[in-house]
Amino acid sequence: MTAQARGLHARVLDSLGPAITAGEYPPGSVLRTDELAQRFEVSRSVMREVVRVLESMHLVASRRRVGVTVRPTEEWNVYDPQVIRWRLAGADRPRQLRSLTVLRSAVEPVAAGLAARHATAEQCAALTECALGMVATSRGRQLEGYLVHDIAFHRIVLDASGNEMFARLGDVVAEVLAGRTHHDVMFEDPDPAAVTLHVRVAEAVREGDAARAEALTREIAEGALRELDILAPPPAPTT
């Protein structure tokens, strides 16, 4: 489904990027532009542009006489949507999902609180509609329909918060939710408690009750974390 003929640049990038984030070229590895150009059968111009983009993502560093070095993971621009997608498609997907879910658990409650203060009438209406849509699709294995409403719901909350940084996390949340539905265990209908919580968040936002919207969203987030703990156990305790 991912477009096949978007130009050489994009194709090479979509091949090399995931390879790097997947650890196929571990940090410290040295690549050479010319060699890569040969391997991918493109001209040096194209390969140079690819390397420049990877460099801007802090995945690699390019130095004269040395080559293109893969940077340590801690330096990657892990907020780059492209990097997020590459990593979610790769092997350490579970760890990635956990990081992102924890991030959600921090951000979304605060965003919901702000949304309660700032949401427009249209946003409140859309939110309620999403919540109802979730209720309607919460039984009978209508997972795809549920997912659509779930994503829309969280996106609206983030948008309505009025904070640009929150709003831009909409795509990330969408990826996480979609990932949960599609890849991880999801043979049963969504947790009824979660559905109810969404309805109540929509209510709280509509009524402008920031504290309640925040608290309820925190419950949703905690539920998501618990769910994750069951599916993919957290990293081994240090003790």
Next chain:
Amino acid sequence: MTAQARGLHARVLDSLGPAITAGEYPPGSVLRTDELAQRFEVSRSVMREVVRVLESMHLVASRRRVGVTVRPTEEWNVYDPQVIRWRLAGADRPRQLRSLTVLRSAVEPVAAGLAARHATAEQCAALTECALGMVATSRGRQLEGYLVHDIAFHRIVLDASGNEMFARLGDVVAEVLAGRTHHDVMFEDPDPAAVTLHVRVAEAVREGDAARAEALTREIAEGALRELDILAPPPAPTT
């Protein structure tokens, strides 16, 4: 101070990037690669690489026969450290600082809670040291020294949380804190209450008291937001 001779690519990027984020070329504007190459007196190869990087930041979109179009603000990769820096250097710096501070207020408390659970002995020690450093420099106009410890403190908390996404916000927090000290009103010594809170957070983390670490950090964040409300009033209320 920002390196002067890093190659043409970086120089052009650092000239064109800020121009775009500053709104000098408003969204919808159309640029042409060749024209830009002429204007900046570089070859098309260099300009193409620059455009590719801007494209990867979602600042522009490049289409055949049309040219390079500046994208609407909502689509920019506002988490890209480079974009953050460009915008903080520009005119809408105040709005930017507010967005980032709100983000901090959501993320840091949760990070502190996790840090209380996961911090190593070394991290606890370093945290305490930073807190003491803050106390020591909190009086007598030692703003620069205070800033160093403040940045280090928050960075350690984010790192110690064990969450990669949180850890990568260290640079953002550093920018925000530095910005506050350097550009905004800061003729007086730091708020003693804030200093005390930092010391207590270090304590809570050391003792593994997640709830307290989170609550105290929330107080710090609220203080920062209040401070911002005084310096730069929030956007006009919709009512």
Next chain:
DNA sequence: GAGCTCAAAAAGTCAGACTTTTGAGTCACA
């Protein structure tokens, strides 16, 4: 063994030719 020189390696830059896509104008036909 410390310091110096130098050559090679790899990225960086440039210039020019060619290809591909696509928006817009044009013209014939209904």
Next chain:
DNA sequence: TGTGACTCAAAAGTCTGACTTTTTGAGCTC
């Protein structure tokens, strides 16, 4: 008058080859 097909040119995309610059490491001297 409107509509559809056709043409053309503009701009990005791609390739190639030559040249420049920086950097490192090997070899040499003292």
